[in-house]
Amino acid sequence: MGLMAELAGPVIDSFLIGSFYALMGAGLTLVFSVTKVPDFAHAELVTIGGYVAAIATVAAGLGIVPAILLAVLIAGVVGVAYDEAVFKPLWKRGSSSLHLLVASVGLGLFVRYVVMAIVEPFGWLSVRASVAPRVLAYVGNGSITDLHVTVITTTIVIVVILHLMFTRTKLGKAMRATASNPDLARISGINIYTVRRIAWFLGAALPGLAGAFWSINSSIDVELGWRFLLWMFAASIVGGFSFYGTILGGYIIGLAEGIGIFFLNTYFGVNIAYRPVISLAIMIAVLLFAPQGLRELSLERLRGVLRPAGRGASSQVGGG
Numbered sequence: 001m002g003l004m005a006e007l008a009g010p011v012i013d014s015f016l017i018g019s020f021y022a023l024m025g026a027g028l029t030l031v032f033s034v035t036k037v038p039d040f041a042h043a044e045l046v047t048i049g050g051y052v053a054a055i056a057t058v059a060a061g062l063g064i065v066p067a068i069l070l071a072v073l074i075a076g077v078v079g080v081a082y083d084e085a086v087f088k089p090l091w092k093r094g095s096s097s098l099h100l101l102v103a104s105v106g107l108g109l110f111v112r113y114v115v116m117a118i119v120e121p122f123g124w125l126s127v128r129a130s131v132a133p134r135v136l137a138y139v140g141n142g143s144i145t146d147l148h149v150t151v152i153t154t155t156i157v158i159v160v161i162l163h164l165m166f167t168r169t170k171l172g173k174a175m176r177a178t179a180s181n182p183d184l185a186r187i188s189g190i191n192i193y194t195v196r197r198i199a200w201f202l203g204a205a206l207p208g209l210a211g212a213f214w215s216i217n218s219s220i221d222v223e224l225g226w227r228f229l230l231w232m233f234a235a236s237i238v239g240g241f242s243f244y245g246t247i248l249g250g251y252i253i254g255l256a257e258g259i260g261i262f263f264l265n266t267y268f269g270v271n272i273a274y275r276p277v278i279s280l281a282i283m284i285a286v287l288l289f290a291p292q293g294l295r296e297l298s299l300e301r302l303r304g305v306l307r308p309a310g311r312g313a314s315s316q317v318g319g320g
Helices: 002-035 042-058 064-092 097-122 146-168 170-180 182-187 192-217 224-238 243-268 276-289 299-306 309-318
Strands: 135-139 142-145
Touching: 002 042, 002 064, 002 142, 002 146, 002 170, 002 192, 002 224, 002 243, 042 064, 042 097, 042 192, 042 224, 064 097, 064 192, 097 224, 135 146, 142 146, 146 170, 146 192, 146 243, 170 182, 170 192, 182 192, 192 224, 224 243, 224 276, 243 276
Parallel strands: none
Antiparallel strands: 135 142
8 A cells, every 4th residue: 555655646647747658749640640751859848838728827928828828829839830931841851750850850940049039039949838837636646736727628529629620621631631741632633732731731730839838837947849759759759750759658667667656766766867768768668679669550460479480480370
């Protein structure tokens, strides 16, 4: 019972952190699926969302809900600007994925220093929203706050809404067609440039939303998004760069980190500062053994991995 009480806190917080990872990674996956841009500059959208929400509450006196909506809107617009100014012109010129990746790194650095130049004169290099999480209940040694409930619930609602959009609307079908084959989609009468803009807006709004929520949880600084970049890509890689897989990947990474570092710290004295190593190890393992991430996950595949080599080989031959 003592262990369960101690474990309650890390598990509760892992679901909160996993929601942040899921939102950030889902935006990255959405953009990559439709436009094939491996966008390292996506990290700065988290920073922008966080700064907009925090400054809106601190300096402009807005309530937290309007501040979050403003953060989502501005992050979405900045994402569209990314594509219009940098990625779409490169794509039209036939640039490779490597060129787009390098361009995204440069764009991310540029945006980061622009944000720094804007906030530094006002003394906002480190700022936090004027709203603090409120404890709703205690579970063991952990606490559930209104931020836990809001972030996790919002993530679930967004997943449901986007699922319905992808599967039930013409826009969702157009996005899937563009992601699959943009040339064929264009010949079929789909305005792929409009689809790109919508994909970029939605894909940028999600990390912007995550940043806005983070401004309630902790302080915002210009390197916030950069520090989250590893986890953003880890969630997408674990999820196989599929939307639903990335959402699940975010929670897998969050829980693995939270619970893993708890046991490592409790029983082996490992410093909690090493928790990013867990995400890095998971990401490397996925790239080595299951490059398609959760897309490769199936009951038959798991049986094949767990089955002894001799039996596996004979079963395969026998099964034709």
